[in-house]
Amino acid sequence: MTGETKFEKLLEPYHIGKVQTRNRMVKTAAGMFYQKDEYVSDVQKGFFEALAKGGVGLLCVDSPTIDYPQSLMFPIQFRIDDDKYIKGFSELTGVIHKHGCPAFLQLYHCGAWMKKETYGLPPVSASNISISSDVYGPTSEHASKDVPRPLTITEIEDLVDKFASATVRAQKAGFDGVEINAGSNHLLAAFLSPLWNKRQDAYGGSLENRARFLLAIIQEIRKRVGRDFPICALINGVEVGGGGRGMSLAEGQELARMLEAAGVDAIHIRFYWYGYDISVLTPEIVFYPEPHIPLKDFPKEPDWSHKGAGANMSVAAEIKKAVSIPVIAGGRMDPELGEEALRQGRVDLVGFCRRLMADPELPNKVISGKMDDIVPCLGCLQCMSGVFTPVRCRVNAAMGREYEYTFKEAAKKKKVLVAGGGPAGMEAARVAALRGHEVSLYDKETELGGLMNTVGQLRGVEFEDQPTLIDYFSRQITKLGVKINLGKEVTPSLVAEIKPDVVILATGGVPALPDIPGIKGSNVVAGPDRYYSPGDYLKLLGKRVVIIGGAIQGCELAEVLVRQGKQVTIVNTAAEMGEGMAREIRARLLWWLTQKGVAMMPGVRYEAITDKGLTITTGAGKRQTIEADTVVISLPLAANKDLLAKLEGNVPEVYAIGDGAEPGLMMDAINDGARIAHAI
Ligand SMILES: Cc1cc2nc3c(=O)[nH]c(=O)nc-3n(C[C@H](O)[C@H](O)[C@H](O)COP(=O)(O)O)c2cc1C
Ligand code: SF4
CATH class of the missing domain: 3.20.20.70 (Aldolase class I)
Structure with a gap:
């Protein structure tokens, strides 16, 4: 029709x-x-x-x-x-x-x-x-x-x-x-x-x-x-x-x-x-x-x-x-x-x-x-979160920059290699291809989407249907003739073989591990990332879980774990919980977590992880142990510039974008992808 x-x-x-x-x-x-x-x-x-x-x-x-x-x-x-x-x-x-x-x-x-x-x-x-x-x-x-x-x-x-x-x-x-x-x-x-x-x-x-x-x-x-x-x-x-x-x-x-x-x-x-x-x-x-x-x-x-x-x-x-x-x-x-x-x-x-x-x-x-x-508009309400600051859209990096991002043909058509098929990489590939560059995209995983896949599978699609965005990107870059290579990791030797004019590294960040005695213990599990299937990940966790990290990553994980029947405590060094969340969403999630009996402890200092759980000092200076079967580290990722260091000087242009360059939100990753692809 x-x-x-x-x-x-x-x-x-x-x-x-x-x-x-x-x-x-x-x-x-x-x-x-x-x-x-x-x-x-x-x-x-x-x-x-x-x-x-x-x-x-x-x-x-x-x-x-x-x-x-x-x-x-x-x-x-x-x-x-x-x-x-x-x-x-x-x-x-x-x-x-x-x-x-x-x-x-x-x-x-x-x-x-x-x-x-x-x-x-x-x-x-x-x-x-x-x-x-x-x-x-x-x-x-x-x-x-x-x-x-x-x-x-x-x-x-x-x-x-x-x-x-x-x-x-x-x-x-x-x-x-x-x-x-x-x-x-x-x-x-x-x-x-x-x-x-x-x-x-x-x-x-x-x-x-x-x-x-x-x-x-x-x-x-x-x-x-x-x-x-x-x-x-x-x-x-x-x-x-x-x-x-x-x-x-x-x-x-x-x-x-x-x-x-x-x-x-x-x-x-x-x-x-x-x-x-x-x-x-x-x-x-x-x-x-x-x-x-x-x-x-x-x-x-x-x-x-x-x-x-x-x-x-x-x-x-x-x-x-x-x-x-x-x-x-x-x-x-x-x-x-x-x-x-x-x-x-x-x-x-x-x-x-x-x-x-x-x-x-x-x-x-x-x-x-x-x-x-x-x-697709994800209904994420990031656009309603700024307080008197220019409104940005999570998925449309050009919003508010329409005269800047004109998608004009590149003066010189370049061979562009994008490493990483998450939001930053897919947006970079899309915009670069729209501007007439010859683009190939590689990801060591067998599907596009990066962290969006994990989030989509864990949280479901009822609220914020992230898989629709992956589908959108996938369709667009395919239509634009981007050569998509999945299950293939970008290495210096691959780059030497392909000889691109530009390499865009969108390979994501690495888990950040806080320096806490006992962090290597068998009861400590990293946050969910793209290398786990959600089912396998959840099997790693016991009934009582302490989440280290109360920003968006920790709070959204708590939602998933509560739905799985876990007994959850969230601890955070920052004074506020839910950093990075859209304002309304944050207010509702924190209310819901409280209703579900999740203890949220901001402003704490981590002291040690033992087989009993996590010992902290509270904001009021009280030392206490939160008993738990599993301690999950759910902190914002750390930058990962290893490949950048290896490639610099060996290709005409190389850029790191997204979480690998500076960990942030999905909106930041998409913005970064658009920014670099408009600049090359
Ligand atoms: C960032 C933002 C600012 C808004 N500001 C106004 C406004 O100034 N006046 C108004 O009548 N509605 C305002 N709205 C509400 C929208 O006009 C609309 O009613 C609302 O977003 C629901 O429609 P939607 O689901 O199609 O977005 C605003 C919405 C957004 C997202
Ligand atoms: S920020 Fe989120 S809710 Fe707002 S327009 Fe963009 S995708 Fe839709």
Whole structure:
């Protein structure tokens, strides 16, 4: 079946007001921290141009500040509160429109998220409830702890003007529409929600009162930009959890009707779940490693049939019943789920964010039926882990470097030998081959993937399907004509025989062994690596296991061992557990490990390993022995430059990349592979 027939609905052009979308895929907004200062940056232009070129139907640019400095959620944020910023936005819409893609600009006010330390001002909100308070429930660790000041009526009226003025600037800059973000838990959502809004004036109490601020903004925008400039409103269709004190679905429907009557052209729906330390934007992670509560007790409004993917669809479908304007919803959607939701009439447009970050060409690949060429987004949430630092994608090294990594033909075609078929080596081979080099790849193992294989086999594929990434790389490098030689180790004599112009060493790191008396004991086992089958590895371990190392390696191994029924303790010299893990994933895994009775001991000193177990000195200075049958060393790998030393001076160019050069995360390895292959 071709892309056109299988994804008939998804690929159909649509419209929001008078704006035509190329298809029904919408790139939803994402704060990327790509600006260096208050102006639109070239990095932003590169990022959005790649998306526009990739064929998405409509894209939404993330939110500049409309109210400086009161709405500064991050220390460095681009701005649209003055006409001097219009030029930068015009350049941005120019590069997007060049590829025939319409663009909306998302506008929001961060409200209670602002930190006093950022600009010396307390945050503002509907009422004096902190984003980190018990009312809200546990939230992201970088949320403001400050108690906000309720806005005065004059300030509300002033903000109505600021939203409308920002929209006029967006229109002047060539945007095709705006999305007013009144969802999640920012300022406008705080007014809409009965849980946040405790006001006694005309802006609190009934839904009519709580919606007054948002509706005034919509009406003022409409007055200033005319009937034909589309306005989309992003709202929480329902707020679940919070003891039933949030906005109900019936209120969500009523709000949608009010917005339509006020002149809104489309509604973007998400649900909001109070009281859980989950990212409300990515509901699938509530299933990792296990849900907090039994599935039968989950709120009924979201659709949990795909483990969080498409959870917003059922809520959107209910909102759609209340209005006649287009309804958008996303959330871990893929083309198949999107097509299904459209055919079922649950939504009119489907939101995609992370899958387009992993592969901005996804829409074009769907159109041409090249589904196998889509770079898989692993759902790993590394992209949500930085705190106000440029967002990077684990699998797409070019994201945020689009103008730098142009994949241009190499000036001189070289014979490139890549040693190692892990993520760094495969990405290096892929990019080098794309640039026209003659590439061969060797790995001493009989399959590609390196450590990803072990991780995939041990952890399974339900969360972070790493084997799909191996398959993707394998297909791509095969198609590109890379000569793959498995079961063959690269040695100086092999290199002398092949005579490459460039050798890229991506052979991985070596296990790091801490200097502890007893480390060579028979009860000590290294962390799982590619040389074990998972079954064989698990057989090496007794019932009671102490894991030395509480970074990502140790914590993820603990998850596997708990699932295997082991009794686990994790010890770590660092003060924090879970270093290297994506923020949300780390929070959930550490919570789960605690629930499962895993003792986690950060800040310890290792003293000795004996046949009784591991002796440590705790952070409080207490010496104690943790009894265990097996002590597992699960520390970050160490660099391995042996082969590099042997080859240097004997080949024209030789580079070590990935863990072998500097141990890091999979994202670092892929980045390193791309970096070197773009440089040769
Ligand atoms: C790095 C990142 C930043 C985001 N920032 C915003 C934002 O500023 N405004 C917004 O409405 N949604 C934001 N989102 C949420 C996305 O638009 C989307 O709703 C969410 O990622 C779920 O969709 P997906 O599974 O297709 O990624 C962000 C998502 C990511 C990954
Ligand atoms: S970082 Fe992970 S979750 Fe985010 S877009 Fe990339 S692969 Fe997907």
